[in-house]
Amino acid sequence: MKKYILTALVAALLPVSLFAQESAALPFIRIDRSAITSAMGGTEALSPLYNPAAVPFRGSDVAFTFQNWAPGGLKSTNLNLMGGIKIGKRFAINVIGAYQKGQEYSLTDVTGKTGSSFAPSDILAGGGLGFAITDFLSLGVNVKFAQSTIAANAKYSAIAGDAFVMFKMKGFYATAGVASLGTPVKSGEESYPLPASAKVGVGYDAHFGTSAILVAADADVFFIGGLGLGLGAQYAWNDMVFVRAGFHVGSGKSPLPSYGSFGLGFKIVGIHLDASYILGNAALGNTLCVGLGYAF
Numbered sequence: 001m002k003k004y005i006l007t008a009l010v011a012a013l014l015p016v017s018l019f020a021q022e023s024a025a026l027p028f029i030r031i032d033r034s035a036i037t038s039a040m041g042g043t044e045a046l047s048p049l050y051n052p053a054a055v056p057f058r059g060s061d062v063a064f065t066f067q068n069w070a071p072g073g074l075k076s077t078n079l080n081l082m083g084g085i086k087i088g089k090r091f092a093i094n095v096i097g098a099y100q101k102g103q104e105y106s107l108t109d110v111t112g113k114t115g116s117s118f119a120p121s122d123i124l125a126g127g128g129l130g131f132a133i134t135d136f137l138s139l140g141v142n143v144k145f146a147q148s149t150i151a152a153n154a155k156y157s158a159i160a161g162d163a164f165v166m167f168k169m170k171g172f173y174a175t176a177g178v179a180s181l182g183t184p185v186k187s188g189e190e191s192y193p194l195p196a197s198a199k200v201g202v203g204y205d206a207h208f209g210t211s212a213i214l215v216a217a218d219a220d221v222f223f224i225g226g227l228g229l230g231l232g233a234q235y236a237w238n239d240m241v242f243v244r245a246g247f248h249v250g251s252g253k254s255p256l257p258s259y260g261s262f263g264l265g266f267k268i269v270g271i272h273l274d275a276s277y278i279l280g281n282a283a284l285g286n287t288l289c290v291g292l293g294y295a296f
Contacts, residue, residue: 024224025185025192026158027255028122029146033080033098035065035291039263039276040232041246042256043216045164045175045201048084048092052130053140053166053175055084055092063274063293069100073283076100076122084130092130094142099123120150128162138166144182158183160194171205179220195255197222212236226252232261240267244276259284270296 037044048055049063062083069076078100086092102120126144133139140163147157160182166175181196203216213235220228232246242265250257263276271294278287 024195024222024253024255026122026146026148026156027195028076028100028148029124029144029160029180030195030255031067031069031078031098033065033067033078033082033096033289034063035263035274035276035289036063036234036242036244036265037232038278038287038289039244039246039261039265039274040216040234041218041230041248041261042228043201043203043218043230043232043246045199045218046173046203046216048094049082049096050084050094050142051140051162051164051166051175051201052084052092052094052128052142053138053164053177054173055086055094055130055140056090056132056138057166057168057173058084059295060084060086060092061293061295063272063291065289065291067100067287067289069287070284071286072281074102076102090132090138092140094128094130094140096127096142096144097125118151120148122149123147126160136168138168140164140166156185156187158185158194160196164199171207173203173205174201176200193224195222195224197228210238212239220254222253222255224253226250226254228254228256241265242267242274257281257284263289267295270294 032038032042034049037047044050048058048061065080067078069078081097083095100122104117104119106117124146128142130140142162144160149155160180162179164177179197179199180194182194184191184193197220199220201218205214215233218230229249234244236242245262247260259278260280261278265274274291276289278284
């Protein structure tokens with residue numbers, strides 16, 4: 001059997017961040033897969049879809065989303081299922097599952113002749129638990145399995161976890177913890193860390209008659225170096241129509257670059273349809289995410 005070497009595209013798909021200056025394994029685990037929070041600059045820390053500590057305070061939500069991710073870069077088609085479900089007054093569970101299929105590439109043998117082709121894929125699956133210690137303080141943890149297949153005989157995987165504490169007082173929310181902390185990924189004799197970070201998020205939800213405004217901000221300090229900042233806002237009319245916008249700044253070795261985003265949402269009897277669009281970046285620009293969910 002011929003031995004094949006991968007093309008330049010495959011080399012770019014090794015477990016190294018597309019956007020970071022140095023190596024970070026499995027950067028796809030930091031993609032914002034929610035059509036709601038991705039429209040708000042990736043401010044996901046307060047979302048019950050990501051943070052099990054948020055569920056006792058912000059309620060249950062389950063969503064399925066479709067993403068056309070990074071069409072200007074190493075594009076992929078992503079199918080995502082996320083949920084935070086409140087059990088009783090104080091307990092919560094979280095689930096997350098994602099499958100993404102990358103752009104097909106050609107294999108080339110040692111003579112330079114093009115052979116068969118292969119489409120890389122990524123899988124993310126996990127769950128978590130949340131518990132409200134008091135009416136204003138909660139804890140939550142997630143455990144996730146991530147796997148990237150870049151060739152028929154080349155797979156990379158890791159176990160990652162999140163841990164958060166959340167504080168609530170009337171319309172003010174604050175959370176802090178660690179995200180994507182886990183085992184390093186080995187490739188040959190080299191070892192690459194996950195894009196883990198110390199994460200904080202704050203938000204305020206204000207109501208004015210039939211209108212409501214939510215403002216939120218996230219900050220990630222990545223352990224390999226780099227900073228990610230997100231700022232977003234949502235206007236809601238009668239808890240039925242939603243307009244969202246935000247901005248994300250990625251610097252240094254952050255796994256995601258800087259971009260702007262906006263989106264719309266509609267909800268009736270708990271069923272919500274949402275869409276987000278990313279712009280302002282050559283690689284991530286024109287990323288579209290559409291989601292159907294149920295909040296209860």
